[in-house]
Amino acid sequence: MLRRTLLTLLAGASIAAVVTAPALAQSDETGSLRLMTFGGDAQLKATQDAVARFNEKYPNVTVEVGIDSVSGGWGDFVSRVLQQYNAGQQYDVYHTAVETLQSFAARDMFLPLDDFIAANDTFADFDQRLFELTEYKGSTYFIPSTWNNIMVNYNRALFEEAGIEFPSREWTWEEFADIAQQLTVRDAGGNVTQFGYEVPSFFFGLMPWFFSNGTSPITEDWTASNMTDPKVKETLEYLYDLIHEYKVSPVPGQEGIENQFFAGQIAMISRGHWIVQNAISSELDMDVAVQPARESHNTVIGFGAYGISSKTASPELAEALVLELLSPETQQAEGELGGAVPGRRSAAETEGFLAFPPSAALYYETLPDTQAVPSPANFQEVDQIVMRYFTAMMTGEISIDDGIAQADQELTRSFQRIARITQ
DSSP states (O other): OOSTTSOOOOTTEEEEOOOOOOSSOSOOOOEEEEEEEESSHHHHHHHHHHHHHHHHHOTTEEEEEEEEOOTTOHHHHHHHHHHHHHTTOOOSEEEEEHHHHHHHHTTTOBOOOHHHHHTOGGGGGBOHHHHHTTEETTEEOOEEEEEEEOEEEEEHHHHHHTTOOOOOTTOBHHHHHHHHHHTOEEOTTSOEEEBSOBOOOSHHHHHHHHHTTTOOSBOTTSSSBOTTSHHHHHHHHHHHHHHHTSOOSOOTTOSOHHHHHHTTSBSEEEEOGGGHHHHHHTTOOEEEEOOOBSSOOOEEEEEEEEEEBTTOSOHHHHHHHHHHHTSHHHHHHHHHTTSSEESBGGGGSSHHHHTSSTTTTHHHHTGGGEEEOOOOTTHHHHHHHHHHHHHHHHTTSSOHHHHHHHHHHHHHHHHHHHHHHHO
């Protein structure tokens, strides 16, 4: 979701919001809040504007905004937040992602928000499914803000140059492999000058390949390893073939892949809405397509969400800030600035949001075909284990059979450890 695809900023850099008192103050409450958000320019701009609107209502409340690039992934983010809590340096409000929710909720780090949600009818504009995904043991600890589902992003100009029709809503794994081969270009020496696709090298980006084959590296209830499922092996073998048999993809682990896509050196990549602004800046003729199907077109969804620290000294002020961070104005700005898909459906139906890419309506249209990114309470370990063995298998460092067996053993031990905390 939402992972290392974000624009690079200094992780954990803190930016203080400028507070100016408006002519007409609505509250004389005083205090201070600390807000941690994540992302790049679009998220920061929308957040700062929301804080400015909050200060029109609460001119005597200072809000300090910190932003984390999450460049090392959500597992690293969880570790940093745990360190903040242990050191007594936690923020009052966190903007985080689905990958972290169980890790935080299982440790009682955030306040339950069920009463707060029920008391504010403004949340009726959000898709109910997003709220269902934020529940943990019957309570809701986070309110969804924006989300991403992985789509196939493709270079329309390269399709046209190759004489290939744009992807259909019904394409399959077999058709995808064929198209990727047609889009791969080699020079006279056989060296690839243009790859047809990039096999994702991050957990969130990989999940659509497993989901579209009716499987996942961990069980559906996120409590155990599922690596030994034959469909997991089938999926890994397909991705390995894209790299080594068809040679349509660079080997996972290389840097600057998205820049190669923006430069026209890769025809297709699996990403979310977060790359839209860079595509526009690069003047890339890009569009999006659904996930190719083996059994279905299911893809993955990840979302950002706001939670209020259980250690905050000002829970009511924190709630007021969250309301502004999720206001229609903020949601529309985040969507149109090229960040994630806004949680409010109305904000995703504006002319600005639908202007680019041409098939932007697909983001919401495919919502029924999404599955949440597996996000157990031990997500940081699951992420590291799966990706370490995935990279080793895709580079040929270890066989797929051995990689599956060893990953299964490590995942099983990890789930046994986390069970002592969550049960």
